[in-house]
Amino acid sequence: MKTIGIIGGIGSGKSTASVLFQQLGTAVVNADEIGHQTLLLPTVRESVRVRWGSAVFGVDGEIDRRKLAAVVFADEKELAYLKSLTHPLITEEVHRQREKHEQNGAQLCLLDVPLLLESGWDSHTDLIIFVSAPAETRWNRIKSRGWTETEWQQREAAQFSVEEKSRRANVVLDNSSDTGHLRKQVETLVRNLIYTWG
Numbered sequence: 001m002k003t004i005g006i007i008g009g010i011g012s013g014k015s016t017a018s019v020l021f022q023q024l025g026t027a028v029v030n031a032d033e034i035g036h037q038t039l040l041l042p043t044v045r046e047s048v049r050v051r052w053g054s055a056v057f058g059v060d061g062e063i064d065r066r067k068l069a070a071v072v073f074a075d076e077k078e079l080a081y082l083k084s085l086t087h088p089l090i091t092e093e094v095h096r097q098r099e100k101h102e103q104n105g106a107q108l109c110l111l112d113v114p115l116l117l118e119s120g121w122d123s124h125t126d127l128i129i130f131v132s133a134p135a136e137t138r139w140n141r142i143k144s145r146g147w148t149e150t151e152w153q154q155r156e157a158a159q160f161s162v163e164e165k166s167r168r169a170n171v172v173l174d175n176s177s178d179t180g181h182l183r184k185q186v187e188t189l190v191r192n193l194i195y196t197w198g
Helices: 014-023 031-038 042-056 065-072 076-103 135-144 149-157 162-168 179-197
Strands: 002-008 027-030 108-112 127-132 171-174
Touching: 002 014, 002 162, 002 179, 014 027, 014 108, 014 127, 014 179, 027 031, 027 076, 031 076, 031 108, 042 065, 042 076, 065 076, 065 149, 076 108, 108 179, 127 162, 127 179, 135 149, 171 179
Parallel strands: 002 108, 002 127, 027 108, 127 171
Antiparallel strands: none
16 A cells, blocks of 8 residues: 655645545545544543643533644644644554555555644655645635634744645645646546556
8 A cells, every 4th residue: 555645735725635535535544633533532631621721622621622723833832742742642543544544455545644744744655745726825715714814824834834845745736726626636646646556
């Protein structure tokens, strides 16, 4: 099984591309979803409450990810603490899911991991894909999520620049247009990878 990593700026459309890969038969490991589940674990929840109090919790008693993000992305020390708390658990589950896909006979596995390069996950991949979109397009998508410009800038500051990400990639997918345009590129890429690696 070959492993593909996917990267891009915030709002570039990595999640959309991941769904397209999955629809075309590629196994996908989504670390963001794993991260969401990790925040539901009682031990993690308690550690978060001890560190940041009830201010980062919602009325349902669960961690409010947006409130937590506002705290940790404003302070490198707090972000480092959150990573130390969650990343070992996320890493373990990503490896577990990847191994399960391999055991099930998958030819291709896509790792959709936030901060893939920054966290060293690129060393586990055979190919890295960069999803490209202009800054204005990305900002329009981000605004539709209800983010503020400050939130966007804080998140981007915690990552490699889009220029660095593009430079580190093996393949670039253009997502400046509609989903149909992106789908055609993904279809071609999957077909070529299966032919090359098959």
